[in-house]
Amino acid sequence: MRAIAWERLEAWVRKENGTSPKKLITRDTQLYNDLDVDGDEAEDFMEHFFEEFSIDYGDYNFDHYFVPEGFSPLEIFLLMISKKKRASYDRPPITLGMLYQAALDGRWDCARLDSLSSLSQA
Template identity: 50%
Template sequence: MPISVWEDLESFVRMEAGLSQRKTLTRELDLENDLDLTGDDADDFMGKFFEKFEVKHGDFDFDRYFCGEGFNPFVVLGFIFSAKLRRKYDKEPLTLGMLEKAIEIGVWDSRVLAG
């Protein structure tokens, strides 16, 4: 019986994100907010994703979906005074469903994956 794209992706996510079999994975889960993949860990994860599933990078932009590493108290204070700064740190969700669709189409196309 062939392994489906979802089963292969689920296995990959569990291994790379260190998730137990008890954790329920759904297509709506966001890598950063639900699975706590951020910064360098998220960068490594996405690099391995593109390589393993042979997905072309297309228009993938890390900063569109993830915040960088580190904590800067001045940035946190800046959130109080600057809507522009808050928007800079507002990231689009990157879901497991988007990863599945990218595997199916073979390229990262943000417009297609967001819809």
């Protein structure tokens, strides 16, 4: 395990995302729901995260955590009427705690990190 201070990750997230110093962010803060990081922004954010903290991508897969950008009118209609279709867009959230743990480990491990996210939501 590497020695990386939480404050370093927090400062980097604030700078990378343009998050106000007044906004409270914690290990439970979610990229999508709390910091509005999604789509192409999310792809860039995560790429910069892996580079900044020298993290091995491991089994990281963008589509596991984020819905790609762009919807057709038919898809939007189906989302409105179909629970099954809406469920297909559900993704586990990435929390700052997950990012911090990946930075400490030096590697992305979906099973380990996803379990951290589910613990914080329990």
